[in-house]
Amino acid sequence: MKKPEQRDLFPGALEMMILRTLKRQPLHGYALVQHIKRTSNDLLQIEEGSLYPALQRLLKEELVKAEWAVSSTNRRVRTYRLTAAGAKHLQRQVSSFERMLEGITRVLARGAS
Amino acid sequence: MNWFKQLFSRPRLYNDLSEEIQAHLEEKIEELVASGMPRKEAAAVARREFGNLTLVQEDSRAVWQWPTVESFFADIRYAVRSLRRDLRFALIAISALALGIGASTVIFSIIYNGLLNPFPYKDANGIGIFQIHDLDQAGVGRRGAFSVQEFLDYREQNHVFEDMVETSYLRVLYTYREGAMQLTAAKVTSNTFEFLGVMPFLGRWTTTEDARAGAPPVFLMNYKFWKEQFNADPNVIGATIILNNQPTTLVGIMPPPGFNTSAPTSGYPSP
Numbered sequence: 001m002k003k004p005e006q007r008d009l010f011p012g013a014l015e016m017m018i019l020r021t022l023k024r025q026p027l028h029g030y031a032l033v034q035h036i037k038r039t040s041n042d043l044l045q046i047e048e049g050s051l052y053p054a055l056q057r058l059l060k061e062e063l064v065k066a067e068w069a070v071s072s073t074n075r076r077v078r079t080y081r082l083t084a085a086g087a088k089h090l091q092r093q094v095s096s097f098e099r100m101l102e103g104i105t106r107v108l109a110r111g112a113s
Numbered sequence: 114m115n116w117f118k119q120l121f122s123r124p125r126l127y128n129d130l131s132e133e134i135q136a137h138l139e140e141k142i143e144e145l146v147a148s149g150m151p152r153k154e155a156a157a158v159a160r161r162e163f164g165n166l167t168l169v170q171e172d173s174r175a176v177w178q179w180p181t182v183e184s185f186f187a188d189i190r191y192a193v194r195s196l197r198r199d200l201r202f203a204l205i206a207i208s209a210l211a212l213g214i215g216a217s218t219v220i221f222s223i224i225y226n227g228l229l230n231p232f233p234y235k236d237a238n239g240i241g242i243f244q245i246h247d248l249d250q251a252g253v254g255r256r257g258a259f260s261v262q263e264f265l266d267y268r269e270q271n272h273v274f275e276d277m278v279e280t281s282y283l284r285v286l287y288t289y290r291e292g293a294m295q296l297t298a299a300k301v302t303s304n305t306f307e308f309l310g311v312m313p314f315l316g317r318w319t320t321t322e323d324a325r326a327g328a329p330p331v332f333l334m335n336y337k338f339w340k341e342q343f344n345a346d347p348n349v350i351g352a353t354i355i356l357n358n359q360p361t362t363l364v365g366i367m368p369p370p371g372f373n374t375s376a377p378t379s380g381y382p383s384p
Contacts, residue, residue, distance in 0.1 A: 030137045047164030048141075052134060053172040060176055066129070075140065078133045 009044065014054045015063075016097065019082060019090040022064060028077035029055065055080060063089050123177060130173050138163060235310025241274075264302075278305045288355040298332070298356075316350040316365030323364075330361045336369040 017036050021027065027035065033048045058064045063086035071077045082090070138159050145155035160166070196203040234240065246255035259267070264279045271277055280301045287294045306318035314336055323331050332354075334343075343349045353360045 028136075029133055030140045048137070048162050049134075049164035049166065049169035052130065052169050053176060056130070056173045056176040068129075073140075075136065077136060077140075078129060 009046070012093065014046070014050065015058060016090065016093045018051070018054060018058065018080075019063065019086055020094070022080055022082040023087060023090060026079050026081040028069075028071065028079045030077070031071075032080065058086070061089075062086075126177060127174060130170065134163075134166070134170065235308075239275075276304060276308050278302045278308045280305065285356045286358070288358070296338075311368060313365040314368045315347055316363075318365060330356075330359060331364045332356065332361050333365045333367050334363055336367055339366050 018032060021032055021035050021039075029051055030048075033046065033051045036044070037046060055064070055066075058080075059066060062083060064080045065083055066078050066080050068076060069079045071079075138156075141159040141162070142152065142155045145158055146152055150158070163169070196206075242257065244255045244257040258281075259279070261279075264277070268277045278301060280299050282297060282299050285296050285298045287296050301319070303319040303321050303324035306313070313333065316333070319331060319333070322328060339345060339349070350363060350365065352363050354363055355361070
């Protein structure tokens, strides 16, 4: 089965960013992807569509929940909200990611010196 | 969410997904239009930035599926649809398969019943007929017929076969009210039917009791003869019929096919 194309991202990175963004406030898909793009200064090339398979995975694992609501711009949107399990998962993912990043950074720094 | 609940909530999940993606595209288009882009161009840009719409939907649904099982059913549905689309092709394919399978089944049945297992008897492969011949004159003078006494001696001293039967063909004269009829019959030892392992169509087989000295003579009747001469009347069992001027009791009817003894069969009066 083909995986959605995730340029410049490692597996799980998008999920992590989604969870982090939702921790701040519940959002619907479009707002979510705009927020991620804006916050990352468009450094990450995210295909907007790749958000949806990731959201389905999170829904299935009950890390987020979704409900239909009416947005501030008066449209019917499906808003995603972080669950308690999602918050815990995010914490674990972020700390393991930070460890990994630290490791990679150290190796890269050593290589440069 | 457990898998059972998922199974039933799936159509709703899928609808939510399509609606959500549609709303996403619309919102994007609205925003681009608001910033001054022509609607047509905005739609194209929204599509492009979204990525492969079909793939996104497929991948999103795949999250909820058991991929192998469901794609297997999808394949079956696809096969049915394509067969229905081209009925002529479907008919040709189905009849080719049917003829092929039918032909091989027929050929196998013929070979199996005709060559491999031609008789409906128990352990037909182990049934043998023996003859005796004089070793000093190899090749000549063999004999396959035995007297009753010889047969009894063989049976008594046999250590090779599980059981032995003897049979001899004879003509019997069947006398009835309107006249008489000559029939072909076989005299058999009372254990014959047990030996062959077949059930009577009606009534009973012969037993050792019938072979006792002085027991009343009994016989079984061929199915075809019973049908033609007695209208397949089940009440005929137990009737006494004159065979070779001797009143003989009919105890059973042999099963329809397979028995090539073509007429009444009498139990050996003795032994």
